[in-house]
Amino acid sequence: MDYETVIGLEVHAQLTTKTKIFCGCRSHFGDEANTHGCPVCLGLPGALPVLNKKVVEMAIMMGRAVGCSIAEKSIFARKNYFYPDLPKGYQISQYELPLCEHGYLDIETNGDLKRIGITRIHLEEDAGKLIHDQDEDSLFDVNRCGTPLIEIVSEPDMRSPQEAYAYLMSLKQILQYLGICDCNMEEGSLRCDANVSIRPFGWKEFGVKTELKNMNSFRGVEKALEYEVFRQQSVLDSGGKIVQQTWLWDANQNKTVPMRDKEDAHDYRYFPDPDLVPLLVEKQWADQIHQELPELPQARKQRFQSHYRLNLEHATVLTDIKEVADYFEATAQSVKQPRTAANWVMGEVLRYANDKKVSVRDIKISPNSLARLINRIDDGTISGNAAKKVFAALEETGGEIDDIIEAEGLRQISDSSELEAVVQSIFDANPDEVVRFKSGEKKLMGFFVGQVMKATNGKGNPREINKIIGAKLC
Numbered sequence: 001m002d003y004e005t006v007i008g009l010e011v012h013a014q015l016t017t018k019t020k021i022f023c024g025c026r027s028h029f030g031d032e033a034n035t036h037g038c039p040v041c042l043g044l045p046g047a048l049p050v051l052n053k054k055v056v057e058m059a060i061m062m063g064r065a066v067g068c069s070i071a072e073k074s075i076f077a078r079k080n081y082f083y084p085d086l087p088k089g090y091q092i093s094q095y096e097l098p099l100c101e102h103g104y105l106d107i108e109t110n111g112d113l114k115r116i117g118i119t120r121i122h123l124e125e126d127a128g129k130l131i132h133d134q135d136e137d138s139l140f141d142v143n144r145c146g147t148p149l150i151e152i153v154s155e156p157d158m159r160s161p162q163e164a165y166a167y168l169m170s171l172k173q174i175l176q177y178l179g180i181c182d183c184n185m186e187e188g189s190l191r192c193d194a195n196v197s198i199r200p201f202g203w204k205e206f207g208v209k210t211e212l213k214n215m216n217s218f219r220g221v222e223k224a225l226e227y228e229v230f231r232q233q234s235v236l237d238s239g240g241k242i243v244q245q246t247w248l249w250d251a252n253q254n255k256t257v258p259m260r261d262k263e264d265a266h267d268y269r270y271f272p273d274p275d276l277v278p279l280l281v282e283k284q285w286a287d288q289i290h291q292e293l294p295e296l297p298q299a300r301k302q303r304f305q306s307h308y309r310l311n312l313e314h315a316t317v318l319t320d321i322k323e324v325a326d327y328f329e330a331t332a333q334s335v336k337q338p339r340t341a342a343n344w345v346m347g348e349v350l351r352y353a354n355d356k357k358v359s360v361r362d363i364k365i366s367p368n369s370l371a372r373l374i375n376r377i378d379d380g381t382i383s384g385n386a387a388k389k390v391f392a393a394l395e396e397t398g399g400e401i402d403d404i405i406e407a408e409g410l411r412q413i414s415d416s417s418e419l420e421a422v423v424q425s426i427f428d429a430n431p432d433e434v435v436r437f438k439s440g441e442k443k444l445m446g447f448f449v450g451q452v453m454k455a456t457n458g459k460g461n462p463r464e465i466n467k468i469i470g471a472k473l474c
Contacts, residue, residue, distance in 0.1 A: 001237065003198040005229050006206055007164050008156035011171060012149050013181040014126065014189040015058045021125050021148035022049030022092065028143075029187050033131070037142035043088030048275050055123060055148040056099070056279065057289055058180040062150055063100030063121050064290040065174050072283065074099045076123075076276040080269045085128040085140060093124035093151075095270040099279065105154075105174075106298070107166040116167050117155030124149050144188075156195065156206065161225035168192060168218050173297040177322045185216050192221055197242070198232050207232075208242040212256060215249045224249035228256050300325055308338040317346055324350070327360045330367035335374045344370060348391050365394045372401055380461050386410040414461040416468065419452070422460070423468050426451045437473055445469065 020027045023040035039047035063070055075097040078090040100121035106113050126147035131139040152171065158164045172190065175181040183190040192215055197207035212228055215221045227249075232242055247256040295303070297319050304315040304325075319325045328345045332338040345360075349370070353360050365373075373390060376382050382390065382405055393404045405411055413419060426448060427434050437444040445466070452465050 002201050003229075003233055003236070004201050004203075005159055005161075005225075006156050006197050006199065006209075007158035007161070007225060008195045009152075009154045009158070009164060009167060010193045010195070011152040011154075011168070012126075012191040012193075013062075013152065013175055013183070015055055015148040015150060015180050016182060017052060017054045017058070017148055019052060020146035021052050021055050021123070022146055025146065027147050029184075029189065031143060033139070033141040033143060035143065037145065041087070041142050041145040049092065049273075051276065051279065052148060056281070058148075058178070059099050059121060059123055059150050060281070060286055060289045061178050061180060061293060062152070062175065063103065064286070065178060065293060065296060066103040066105050066118050066121075066152075068100035068103035068118065068121060070281055070283075070286040071097060071099055071101065072281055073097065074122075074279045074281070076273045076279065077270045078273050079124075081267075083127065084138065085130050085145075087128065087142070087145065091125060091127060092273055092276070093270075094122035097278075098122035099281070105167060105170055107163060107170050109160075109163055109166045114157075114163065116157045116163075119153045119155055121150050121152050124151060156197075161222045161229070164194065164225055165218055165222040168221060170297075172218075173320065173322075177294060177297055177300075179294075185218070194221060194225055194228075196225055196228050196232075198229060198236070208244055210242065210244065211246045213246060213248055213259065216251070220249060220251060223251075223254065224256060227254065231256060297322075308332055308342070310339060310342055314339070314342045314346065318342060321360075323359055323361050327367050331371045331374070334368065334371035336378055340374055340378075341371070344374060348388060352391075352395055363395060364398055365391065369394065369401065376401060376405070380412055380414045380464070381405065382410050382412050383458070383462070385458065386412065409459075411459070412461050413456050413459045414464050416464060419456075419460055419464055420468055422452050422455050423448070423465065423472065426455065427472070434473065 017027055019025060020041070023038050025036045025038050025041055028036070040049055060070055074094055076092055077095040079093045079095070080090045082089060098120040101119070103118035103121070105116050105118060107116055126144050126149050128145040129141045129143070131141060154167065158167060172183045175183055175190070181189060185191070194212040194215070195209045196212065197209040199205065199207040210228060210232070212224050215224050228247065235242055246259045248259045250257050301315045301319040304310050304318060305312065310318070318328045324345065327349065328341060331345065332341040335341050349360060349363065353363055356363070373387055373394075377384055377387050386405075389408065389410060390401060390404050393399065393408070394401070430448075430451070433444050433447060437448070448469050449462060449465050452469075453460050453462070
């Protein structure tokens with residue numbers, strides 16, 4: 001039987017606030033264990049939570065970026081469950097009245113756009129962290145308790161693991177463009193749970209869903225979904241039934257393994273948190289946050305195509321990561337041909353950053369320096385190949401562009417009288433080729449240019465050489 005896949009994603013994004021959601025403790029990954037905790041984090045008797053306003057602003061930013069309506073009144077609830085990393089025995093979240101609802105995200109797969117509905121975006125606090133490899137017992141680290149999260153819940157609109165991957169990538173782009181999450185899945189700042197089911201094609205009712213956890217990369221999500229779809233198809237084809245369960249993705253074995261029967265909402269015994277008043281958001285405040293949103297990835301990609309005359313492929317690559325887009329734009333504003341800047345950023349800049357495993361923010365050559373280097377090519381000072389040598393020198397040792405050009409002897413020969421003499425010497429040494437060229441073998445132009453470049457040790461200006469050869473032979 002042919003089946004249709006149905007996928008919905010729940011994405012938790014840690015917000016990049018300086019402090020936690022309900023207290024003044026520092027919110028920062030990687031610090032020494034148990035250095036950022038207080039009575040509120042630990043849920044000690046008498047400790048009262050106080051909401052961080054910046055958390056609300058960031059959640060509204062995300063909500064408005066994906067077309068959500070912002071609730072004028074939302075409620076914090078206690079989500080009750082026991083786990084060793086949850087000191088209070090409950091997690092403060094939102095349930096019946098979330099902050100953001102009814103949004104959407106447009107994704108692109110195989111050249112087609114598809115709209116994925118977003119059910120809700122709500123605020124909640126993160127749990128603590130268990131450390132299992134430093135002692136015979138598991139150890140508890142309070143630092144993550146109370147780290148602010150937004151949970152982004154999609155509609156079950158995705159029909160393949162590839163669509164789920166595209167959705168996650170688009171979501172990550174927006175979060176990073178807004179500057180509210182660093183989206184590092186390995187550090188846990190972006191976490192994804194997937195609900196997946198299958199049903200015969202043509203059926204309107206959903207099949208029994210399973211939940212997938214423990215996926216620490218976007219490709220891991222895609223692989224886990226592919227395996228789970230295959231597993232469910234195998235169960236149904238063999239006459240079995242799908243049971244509503246939570247499964248873990250085992251990346252070492254490339255398979256899903258059962259964890260527990262999946263809970264329903266009533267299992268968490270949600271009820272309004274008596275220590276927190278309702279969150280009231282004035283429309284004027286939400287509208288002001290909306291007006292101050294930065295340019296989002298899709299809009300920037302379209303602008304790069306229209307303003308800088310880039311093709312779709314170049315615009316897509318350059319806007320994939322905000323810092324790359326910023327680097328390109330800063331370079332393009334100081335050169336004659338923005339497409340040349342695009343080629344350099346997509347070529348040398350990204351290659352170097354990838355080789356060194358650093359961000360483009362951390363490479364030595366600034367956008368202003370790259371623009372000056374490109375302009376040295378345009379004004380004929382150096383060739384494109386020489387410019388790559390200058391780029392490498394700048395990255396390795398730093399320095400000034402013109403000093404490197406002189407020190408390495410890279411200045412291009414553009415003097416027409418000097419090049420004319422070289423061209424004539426090549427003609428004199430190759431009379432047969434001159435006759436053949438004049439007889440119509442125009443492909444010999446490349447031969448003559450190559451010989452002149454060889455005679456000038458690669459320093460001849462190709463444009464000037466082509467011009468002189470054309471004038472003499474045509």
